[in-house]
Amino acid sequence: MTVGVLGLGHIGGSLARALRAAGEEVVGWDADVEVRRAASEAGVDTEAPVAEADLVVVATPLRDLHTDVASMLDAVDTARTTVTDVASVKGPVLAAAAGHPAFVSGHPMAGTERSGWGAADPDLFRNAPWLVLVADGAATERVAAVCRLALAVGARPVPIHPQSHDRALATVSHLPHVLAAALTLQAEQHLPLAAGSLHGAARVAAGDPALPTAMVDLNREAVEAALVHLTRTLEQFRAAPDPARWFVSARAVWDRFNGRDLVVVERPLTPTGLRAVGEVGGHVIAVGAGTFTAEVPR
Amino acid sequence: MTVGVLGLGHIGGSLARALRAAGEEVVGWDADVEVRRAASEAGVDTEAPVAEADLVVVATPLRDLHTDVASMLDAVDTARTTVTDVASVKGPVLAAAAGHPAFVSGHPMAGTERSGWGAADPDLFRNAPWLVLVADGAATERVAAVCRLALAVGARPVPIHPQSHDRALATVSHLPHVLAAALTLQAEQHLPLAAGSLHGAARVAAGDPALPTAMVDLNREAVEAALVHLTRTLEQFRAAPDPARWFVSARAVWDRFNGRDLVVVERPLTPTGLRAVGEVGGHVIAVGAGTFTAEVPR
Numbered sequence: 001m002t003v004g005v006l007g008l009g010h011i012g013g014s015l016a017r018a019l020r021a022a023g024e025e026v027v028g029w030d031a032d033v034e035v036r037r038a039a040s041e042a043g044v045d046t047e048a049p050v051a052e053a054d055l056v057v058v059a060t061p062l063r064d065l066h067t068d069v070a071s072m073l074d075a076v077d078t079a080r081t082t083v084t085d086v087a088s089v090k091g092p093v094l095a096a097a098a099g100h101p102a103f104v105s106g107h108p109m110a111g112t113e114r115s116g117w118g119a120a121d122p123d124l125f126r127n128a129p130w131l132v133l134v135a136d137g138a139a140t141e142r143v144a145a146v147c148r149l150a151l152a153v154g155a156r157p158v159p160i161h162p163q164s165h166d167r168a169l170a171t172v173s174h175l176p177h178v179l180a181a182a183l184t185l186q187a188e189q190h191l192p193l194a195a196g197s198l199h200g201a202a203r204v205a206a207g208d209p210a211l212p213t214a215m216v217d218l219n220r221e222a223v224e225a226a227l228v229h230l231t232r233t234l235e236q237f238r239a240a241p242d243p244a245r246w247f248v249s250a251r252a253v254w255d256r257f258n259g260r261d262l263v264v265v266e267r268p269l270t271p272t273g274l275r276a277v278g279e280v281g282g283h284v285i286a287v288g289a290g291t292f293t294a295e296v297p298r
Numbered sequence: 299m300t301v302g303v304l305g306l307g308h309i310g311g312s313l314a315r316a317l318r319a320a321g322e323e324v325v326g327w328d329a330d331v332e333v334r335r336a337a338s339e340a341g342v343d344t345e346a347p348v349a350e351a352d353l354v355v356v357a358t359p360l361r362d363l364h365t366d367v368a369s370m371l372d373a374v375d376t377a378r379t380t381v382t383d384v385a386s387v388k389g390p391v392l393a394a395a396a397g398h399p400a401f402v403s404g405h406p407m408a409g410t411e412r413s414g415w416g417a418a419d420p421d422l423f424r425n426a427p428w429l430v431l432v433a434d435g436a437a438t439e440r441v442a443a444v445c446r447l448a449l450a451v452g453a454r455p456v457p458i459h460p461q462s463h464d465r466a467l468a469t470v471s472h473l474p475h476v477l478a479a480a481l482t483l484q485a486e487q488h489l490p491l492a493a494g495s496l497h498g499a500a501r502v503a504a505g506d507p508a509l510p511t512a513m514v515d516l517n518r519e520a521v522e523a524a525l526v527h528l529t530r531t532l533e534q535f536r537a538a539p540d541p542a543r544w545f546v547s548a549r550a551v552w553d554r555f556n557g558r559d560l561v562v563v564e565r566p567l568t569p570t571g572l573r574a575v576g577e578v579g580g581h582v583i584a585v586g587a588g589t590f591t592a593e594v595p596r
Contacts, residue, residue, distance in 0.1 A: 109493035129491050158491060172488040176495040178541075179477060181548035182531045186524070190470040191555045192579040193427050193456060195407035197474040200498035206552035209545035214540040226484070227532055232478045234525055243476075243514040247507035250479035254504035257489045281490040 002027055003149065004053030008039050010111060011086050012059030013120030016044045018153035021122040026052050035117045036235040048284060052074040056107075057083040062214040065090035070105065082142040084149070088173060088211075089218040090133065090165045104146045105133040105162065108155060109173070113207035116132075123154070129283065130155035132160040138267045156283035159274035160181035168224035177212040178223065180205035198251060253264050262295040301447065302351030305364060306337050308386050308409060310357030311418030314342045316451035317422040325351050331416045342559040349373040353443050355404075356383040360512040364390035367401065376400035380440040382447070384447040386471060386509075387516040388463045390490055402444045403431040403460065407471070411505035419451070426556040427581065428453035430572075438567045444586040447568065454581035457572035468520035473528060476521065478503035519532060 001130040003019055005012045008030035018028045019044045020125065028044040036046040050056055060068045065087045066203050072083050084106045087093045097103040113118065129152035133233060134143055147157040162169070184205040195204075204212070216223050226287055237246055264285070267273040268294050282296030301317055303310045306328035309554060317324045326342040328334050334344040348354055358366045363385045368382050379460070382404045384393045395401040408426040410417065428448035432441055444503045445455040482503040485496055492500075502510070516523050533543055558573065562583070565571040567590050580594030 082379045087351055096310070109491060111493060115522075128493060129548050131491060160491075165401065166511070168488045172485050172492045172496050175484075176481065176499045177501060177545075178532070178535060179481070180495070181544050182528055182535065182549050183474065183477070184548040185544070186531060187526055188551045189475045190466045191551070192576075192581070193407060193458075193466055194470045195409060195426060195430060197409075197502045198470050199479070200501050201474045201477060202548075202552075203498050204495045206514045206556070207550040209542065214544040220423075225538055227536055229484055230480055231529055231532060233484060234476070237476060238522055238525055244507065244511040246479050246483070247503070248485060248509045250482040251504040251505070251507045253482050254500075255588070258504070263533075271301070278490075293554075 002053040004056040006058050007060035010115045010119045013117040014124040017120050017122040022152050024029040026071035056083045066096035084146045104142045107131040115208045126154035128155050131157045132157050132159050134159045134271045134274045147284050147287045158283045159278040166219050167222045170226040174215045174223045175226040261298040263298050300351040302348035303353040304356050305358035308413045308417045311415040312422040313419050315420040320450050354381045364394035368394040368462050377388045382444045400439045405429040424452035426453050427456045430457050432569045432572045445585045456581045457576040464517050465520045468524040473524040523584045533567045545548045559596040561596045
């Protein structure tokens with residue numbers, strides 16, 4: 001199976017390098033000729049057409065990624081090729097793909113404040129969740145191909161329902177990006193005094209501002225809801241006579257998460273079987289023919 | 299010079315181990331006999347009285363650290379011994395010390411979500427800011443001793459005015475702790491999907507809840523002001539038609555900070571000379587007799 005990667009930036013470049021490190025054939029393309037040359041030196045085939053690969057990953061910048069998905073679905077032989085993507089907001093991508101049976105959307109939950117091929121890291125995806133959007137009636141062999149791609153680079157495929165992606169991501173990713181910017185602006189004059197609590201929270205604000213801007217623009221309703229939720233939480237915190245219970249509760253959340261006991265299960269390779277794993281906080285560890293294996297909390 | 303460390307938890311234990319690694323004599327004490335035994339095995343003298351060291355660092359839990367500072371100032375020969383501390387809120391400590399000339403307050407800006415001697419890390423302070431509170435009329439040789447302590451463990455002494463500590467820390471540390479808890483509670487059901495943006499921001503919420511609880515309890519007014527500031531920023535963000543400028547501004551803050559050009563200067567060892575370095579975002583790199591050397595932004 002050859003993998004085509006369109007867009008060799010931080011995510012696409014890391015994916016191409018990770019696949020090469022795993023011994024896979026990779027065809028790649030980037031609009032920047034210098035990036036193509038560097039990728040070629042790293043063993044990526046930048047001459048063959050990306051659209052002729054068995055699995056094509058669209059990894060162009062978020063703002064217009066949906067138009068690249070639509071173009072790719074027009075360009076490939078959809079009887080043979082599966083198209084996936086890495087967008088961190090799914091509304092526009094899903095609308096552009098319009099339920100095309102050759103499209104299975106994905107989202108590797110990895111990245112740093114760096115960007116571009118120069119920041120490509122073949123270990124970027126190791127142990128990271130890789131969300132795989134599984135619609136009702138999805139072609140399970142195509143879903144399986146995206147899961148195997150994630151597994152090949154050391155990630156943990158987490159099947160989820162397409163409709164739950166953007167709301168969940170607003171809380172788990174887009175909100176932290178907004179807070180990182182707000183904290184940075186508020187703490188500017190005190191940065192030389194900062195420790196890990198600030199650097200950890202604000203780190204992503206040092207990245208390319210185009211990414212969080214597009215996240216918020218493309219997912220504005222869910223991000224606003226997440227901001228309203230947070231603001232209400234902070235108001236309750238300020239009004240509470242005793243802050244201890246907040247910190248105790250938050251610690252307990254991490255204790256439960258970090259201490260959860262995972263067991264291996266085998267399930268039929270169906271949309272509901274796959275999503276059931278993601279819904280309980282599990283992830284796929286292997287995909288066979290007709291069944292898959294997953295780790296799920298006991 | 300011997301250093302005494304009272305309280306061998308994450309901070310005190312890391313300090314004791316870092317000083318031992320630097321070849322310094324360390325006398326240590328912890329209420330937990332198992333911790334004392336482990337520290338003794340690591341080369342810390344747990345038999346001699348901490349109060350007889352030349353420099354005593356009070357590193358007990360934040361909630362009651364100020365009472366330990368007062369007790370230590372009663373116990374030491376203040377003509378010979380300087381007492382310092384590591385508290386992350388200074389109001390109670392400064393009140394307890396009541397301007398005692400043998401006391402120079404300090405605050406290493408380091409720590410993780412772990413706690414206890416078992417988490418002690420001799421490299422914890424490397425390149426971390428170590429705030430040194432320099433009051434008008436401070437005994438500069440005692441301030442110098444605290445700076446040298448920080449330098450001995452690889453930290454960057456940042457002299458600041460005692461009155462500016464708690465307000466700055468509310469923004470740069472206590473607010474991120476509150477946000478870490480709020481984000482954790484809000485994102486609980488989505489943690490298996492989370493990437494670095496969430497983990498970086500919420501990591502400290504996995505730590506001992508007693509620390510952020512005490513931070514907020516002891517610095518409530520400044521933390522509330524920081525929360526009000528943040529809430530106002532988030533409201534402006536929601537009301538803004540274009541989020542780009544927030545993210546562009548935040549990125550520019552980090553670019554200026556990470557790209558700042560530091561030059562070495564020599565200054566007279568006076569309270570105002572020391573504080574002037576911290577006020578412009580610099581830090582002490584060496585302390586001589588009557589002068590000190592610092593790196594400051596050009």
